[in-house]
Amino acid sequence: MSSVLTDPVSSGAAPAQQAAVDTYAHVSGSRRWLLLGSLTTVFFILLALYCAVLSVLLPNQIQAIDPANKARDLAIVFAVTSIFSTLTTPIAGALSDRTRSRWGRRTPWIAVGAVVGALCLFAASQMRQLWSITFFWVGATVALNSMQAALTTIVADRFPEKERGTVSGFVGAGMTAGGTIGIVVAGYMASTLTLAYLLFAVAIAVGCVAFVLLNPEPRYHGAAPSSMQLGAFFKSFWISPRQHPDFAWAFCGRFAIYMGYQGIVTYLLYILQDYIGLSLDNANRMIATLSTVTFIALVIAGLGSGLLSDAIGRRKPLVFLSSLIMGIALTVPLVLDTVPGMLWYAALMGIGYGAFMSVDMALMTQVLPKSLSGEGSESTGKDLGILTSAVNVPQILSPVWCAWLLNLSGNNYQWLFISAMVFVFAGSFFVLPIKSVR
Known part of the structure; x- marks a missing residue:
C-alpha cells in the first residue's frame, strides 16, 4: 500500500480496517518460527555482548589502567554511557515509528545500528585512556540502543498479543542465556581483550544483518507521519501516571528491580576479588563458573515461565514470584561470603532472573498506552523505548550509588547486597x- 493512505486512527476507520492496519505485519506458519528463532538468536548475541563487556571486559580494561581507582573509574564510564543510552532508546524508538522506507520502519535501525555499534565497540578495545574508552563505548551504546529499540518493537509489531507470552519466554531465555554465555566466554578470554571485543563485535553485526535478510519487514501501511515539531515530539515522551497508572507501575517495578540487579552485575569481578578473596585470574574464571550455573537455571526457568504464562493467561504472579526469588538470591552472599555462597547465589538468581525476563517482556507490551486505549501502533516503539529506559536509567544510577556505598562503608561489599536486596524486594x-494485566 502507498504511504499516502489516510491513517485509520485519525480518520475514524471501521474496526475491520483498523484491525488490518494493526496486524499488517503479523507472521504465521514457517515464517513465524523463523522470526521467533532469529529474534531469539539476535537477543542472545546482544545480551552476550552487553554482559561480557559490562561484567568482564570493561572492568578488566579499566583495572589495568588504574587499579587503585577501579571502582570509581568504572562508575564514571557506566554513568556517562548510560546517560546517552537512556536518552537514545525512547528517541530512537519514536523515530523508528516515524520511519517510512521500502524496508519497513525497524529494519534500517536494526542493520545500521548493529554495524556502527560493532565498529565503535572494536575501537574501544584499542583505547588505553579512560576518556577514549568512554568516548567509543558511548558511540557503541548509542548505536546498539538504537538497534535494540527497533528490535524490541518487533515483538509488538509482528506477533499477536495471545502469542507474546511464548515469544517473550523464548526471547527472554535467549537474552538470559546469552548474558550467561557472554560472561563465560569473556571470563576465559579476559587475557586477550582485543580478540574478545572483536568476537562480540563481529557476532552482533553479522547476526543483525542476517536477521533483517531472513525476516524482510513489509512496508508500513499507515499514513505518512506529519512534519515533526521538536516541542511536540519531546512532549510526547511524557506519559501521565494518572491517565496510565499501569504503565507507571510497570515502569517503577522494572526500574527498582534493575537498580538492585545491575549493582551486583557491575561490580561482580571486584566482589569476587575484594569480598570473596580471589585473585584476578581466579575471579575471571569464577565469573565463568557462576555464569554456567546461572545458565542452566535460567534456561529452564525462562522457557518454562513463558509457556506457563500463556497457558494460564497470567503475567503478574510470575513476575512477582520471580522477583522474590531474585531478592532471596541476594541474601545468600550476606550469610555465606564464600565461593559456595556465590554458587548458591548464581543458581537462585538464574531461576529468578530467567523467569522474570521471560514474562516481563510480555507484560510490558500489554501496558502500553496505545494498547490500553485500543488505538493503533503509531507510538509502540516510543512507548517501549520509555519502558526500556527503566533498565537504562539504573545503569546510570546504580554504579554511582554503589560506588558511594563502597566509599561510605570503607569498601564493605555487604552493603551492595543489602541495597540490591531492598530494591528487588x-x-x-x-x-x-x-489492573489491565492478570
Whole structure:
C-alpha cells in the first residue's frame, strides 16, 4: 500500500480496517518460527555482548589502567554511557515509528545500528585512556540502543498479543542465556581483550544483518507521519501516571528491580576479588563458573515461565514470584561470603532472573498506552523505548550509588547486597497494582 493512505486512527476507520492496519505485519506458519528463532538468536548475541563487556571486559580494561581507582573509574564510564543510552532508546524508538522506507520502519535501525555499534565497540578495545574508552563505548551504546529499540518493537509489531507470552519466554531465555554465555566466554578470554571485543563485535553485526535478510519487514501501511515539531515530539515522551497508572507501575517495578540487579552485575569481578578473596585470574574464571550455573537455571526457568504464562493467561504472579526469588538470591552472599555462597547465589538468581525476563517482556507490551486505549501502533516503539529506559536509567544510577556505598562503608561489599536486596524486594510489589494485566 502507498504511504499516502489516510491513517485509520485519525480518520475514524471501521474496526475491520483498523484491525488490518494493526496486524499488517503479523507472521504465521514457517515464517513465524523463523522470526521467533532469529529474534531469539539476535537477543542472545546482544545480551552476550552487553554482559561480557559490562561484567568482564570493561572492568578488566579499566583495572589495568588504574587499579587503585577501579571502582570509581568504572562508575564514571557506566554513568556517562548510560546517560546517552537512556536518552537514545525512547528517541530512537519514536523515530523508528516515524520511519517510512521500502524496508519497513525497524529494519534500517536494526542493520545500521548493529554495524556502527560493532565498529565503535572494536575501537574501544584499542583505547588505553579512560576518556577514549568512554568516548567509543558511548558511540557503541548509542548505536546498539538504537538497534535494540527497533528490535524490541518487533515483538509488538509482528506477533499477536495471545502469542507474546511464548515469544517473550523464548526471547527472554535467549537474552538470559546469552548474558550467561557472554560472561563465560569473556571470563576465559579476559587475557586477550582485543580478540574478545572483536568476537562480540563481529557476532552482533553479522547476526543483525542476517536477521533483517531472513525476516524482510513489509512496508508500513499507515499514513505518512506529519512534519515533526521538536516541542511536540519531546512532549510526547511524557506519559501521565494518572491517565496510565499501569504503565507507571510497570515502569517503577522494572526500574527498582534493575537498580538492585545491575549493582551486583557491575561490580561482580571486584566482589569476587575484594569480598570473596580471589585473585584476578581466579575471579575471571569464577565469573565463568557462576555464569554456567546461572545458565542452566535460567534456561529452564525462562522457557518454562513463558509457556506457563500463556497457558494460564497470567503475567503478574510470575513476575512477582520471580522477583522474590531474585531478592532471596541476594541474601545468600550476606550469610555465606564464600565461593559456595556465590554458587548458591548464581543458581537462585538464574531461576529468578530467567523467569522474570521471560514474562516481563510480555507484560510490558500489554501496558502500553496505545494498547490500553485500543488505538493503533503509531507510538509502540516510543512507548517501549520509555519502558526500556527503566533498565537504562539504573545503569546510570546504580554504579554511582554503589560506588558511594563502597566509599561510605570503607569498601564493605555487604552493603551492595543489602541495597540490591531492598530494591528487588520493593520492585516485586510494584507489579501488584497493575489492573489491565492478570
